[in-house]
Amino acid sequence: MGMKRSRFLSKTITYILLLAGAIIVFIPFWYMIVTSLKPQSYIFEIPPRLWPREVTLQNYVVALSKDRFGLYFLNSLVVAITTTAVTVFISSLLAYAFARLRFPFKEALFYLLLLGMMIPPVMLIIPQFIVAKQLGLLDSLQGLVLVYITMNLAMQTFLLRGFFEDIPQELEDAALIDGAGRWTIFWRVIIPLSRPGLAVVTIFTFLYSWDEFPWAHVAIKETTRRTLPIAIALFQSQHLTEWGQVFAASIVALIPVVLVFVIFQRYFIQGISTSGLKG
């Protein structure tokens, strides 16, 4: 059998599988879009319809002009960017130490850190609130950022440690022999070679801090410091929720997350590490 033919066959199969999967994945999302475009926004139609009878942008107009959507969007952006940048940096430091350095209680400290992603966050909210109050961090965006960084540390460090361990030790040893310090190695060798991992951390931390609700909801009372998830939650009321508006606002809120993903997924390019190692 010719390699070309088998290549062609495997490409075709790839496409069929990807398309089938994409359709399944997309159906609920499609419903979300359709509902956001429906004029009657109380609840879904029975029987279900895959296309609205009437298309309107009214829900978007109302949702975006409600309260101070723009300000909340900006607050979320500030919080998410800051959290992401600092988390990437701090968890890289941690991950490097755990992946490459020798120090006492290394394993114990690592498991202690992992504990951080095992405890249900809801359980921590009340004591975190007390700590934040004592530090004067309530009603401030810094209060959100610091807690978000903390809540992300365990998982992102765990993830990055895996990537750092994959980098051949010889590269680091060579640099050490050349007289480079640990900081130089970290900054000039490890970080540049871990782009896919750092991209993943960026994507996920941004998503987390963009979406986080339970902490923001107790820590922020001042209306001017609200983030988007709080604003969107307020679209729901006890007896009458305009789901069309909730969906419209949520779709708009997805845009930055999708942008971050589109920008950073470029670093998952096949063959990077080989060329990187050779270079």
Next chain:
Amino acid sequence: MRISPKRDRKETLTAFLFLAPGFALFLLFLLGPMAYSFRISFYDWKIVNPAKSQWVGLANYAETLANPIFRRAVINTLAYAVVTVPAQIALGLAVAILLNQRIRGRAAFRVIYYLPVITSWVIVSLLFEYMFIGQAGLVNYVLRDVLGLISENIFWLADPILTFVPIHLLGIWKGVGWTAIICLAGLQAIPEHLQEAAEVDGAGVAARFFYITLPLLRPTLVFLVVVLTIGALNAYISNLLITNGGDPLDLTHFVLTLMYEATFGRLDFGAGAAISYMLTLFVFIISVVQIRLLRREMDI
């Protein structure tokens, strides 16, 4: 390479400098609060006047363990992990391998598969509930009118077992994209020339997958198994929204929906904390075992 004690000390110092910023935050906002709520778990805690709280020893733990609803919740939670974790890894890995090829529209596909990850739990729970409505939902429509597999409508959400169909599917649906991204990043570490060389040597797709891809992806898979298991055992939002917290007959709880109910439903903070710490301990043990097992295999 042997290292002198002096270098050892220097390395320890360096390591602690690298660890300092992270652990400072960790102590302040995580370990401290954890200790606080751990203490609560031994009290009949009074939220307004903590000074009036009564020490009850292990009573909160004992009562929880003796509760049949809790035991059922443990089974439900374990079943959720057993079903959704392997499914997410298998499907996520498959998607990642497909998406790792040089194909047209790769970025678009990646975005589509990522969409479920970024939509809010509240909204997708609602959507899944809607699709599984008994009387005229999309799923019944497809099963009955399109495929003819069932003769009568199924009331998915009224049944203590069938309720988990939408809950499990939602968990998988939402998690595949996440898993795929991590796998995708992990696949970058596998040198392309290895695959090519094997292909030239006549190794089939399956052989390449089992002898090259899988072993080299092990650190990623260790991470995924551990993190997804933690996530599955800590799941609650979809369950809370789809079952209203235990409907029917308190048979469909997850451990955390019970915790949520104890804490914010009954204001029984002691019981809520006790449930949390039992879960955390269990998750911790499972994770340590998983890491050790999977890592050791890799080292050999």
Next chain:
Amino acid sequence: MKAFNKWIVIALVVALALLLGACRQAATPEPTSPPTAPPPTKAPEPTKAVEPPAEPVTITYWHTMSDPETAQLEKVVAAFEAANPGIKVETTRFAYDDFKSALLTGLAGGEAPDTARMDIVWAPEFAEQEALLQLDGVMPEFETLAEKVFPGPLATNYWKGHYYGLPQNTNTQVLLWNKSNFEAAGLAGPPETMEEFAQVACELSDPANEQYGYALGGTYFWAPAPVFYAMGGRIVDEAITTADGYINGPESVAAFSLLKDLYDKGCLSPNLLGGGIGTADGHATGKYAMITDGPWMVDIYKGAYPDFEVNFALVPKGPDGTTSSVVGGEDVVIFATSEQQEAAMKWASYLLSEEAQKMMAEVGVIPTRADLIGDPSLPEYFDIFLQQLQTAQARVPHPRWSDMDGAINNAFQRMLRGDQTVQEALDQAASEINQMLAQ
């Protein structure tokens, strides 16, 4: 490689700039907002207690109102502030589902508001936690106001011999009947007695075509409550000491038997067991000829089914010839931790004033003052609800109400599924509730 480093450096610089910017922003005290701006300045923090006495007192008020209600509340606040110079009210809105956790966290951290409007079933729960200020004998106008409001809503504030709040607004469920369904079946109007109701419900049903005479939103107590109370059902005795002979007494059994019977005959939609068409949709689309629901349905239908004609009727009369239903709504409470109790009490009593109640009624909020019945300024559709409220009953005012609700919910499920007879299911619920009362 360089590109990525650049990203990191840029991101870090931006992050630091933002953090510093935010810090500075937080450090500079904000100028007092002009009177026209909706969000007033934050309450003075305890550390800055050395303020001159002339400074106006600020009290906080948390609530879960809808958009139009919140807009109207701003007017109420403005009117109150105009009448009480020296007191400022700062309102914060929450989503209903997240309100309890916000209150609890606030209480735990010593950051609770001065006043709040909370669900009537929460008041005893928070009172039991010693979070609320006792109002009888403490609040000067309490007795006067208590006499003016409906007894059912007032009772929701009662816990262990004292009142911990006042009913701010109320609602109840009445019968909604779909006229076209009734006309198609040759029926003149809504049923007036429970007997008639049961009969009509079956005449209007055609299960093969997903057509039902009556539908409930679920098995949680609020859903069957109108039928339950109209049939003379009781959960516990007056003094809240026992459920025995009440939730499993003959009237309660008759109430649940009526529903169970309708369900078995295919006259009550199976959606109440979970995962069916919602009652509001089903009713408007003619699938459910009758439902029981509250005053908010007017606005819901206005938005979602503008062509649908809503028809209300009193809940059919039970065997003893009286109609009844269940009380819903919210209470205004003052937190025990409030440092501005005097101002808080003024605000609470203003919220119950004729003026404030009428203002809120403009956006569909039903007043709690019985002396407003028949007031021409109230929307017409309030009449039926105010009438129903005269006999509507409060659910058990007890801190463990949500557990009791769960016990009745499960009993209802067990009887519908045929696991137990109605009597057996309610006997079990009675013993479960007795255990809760014993604690």
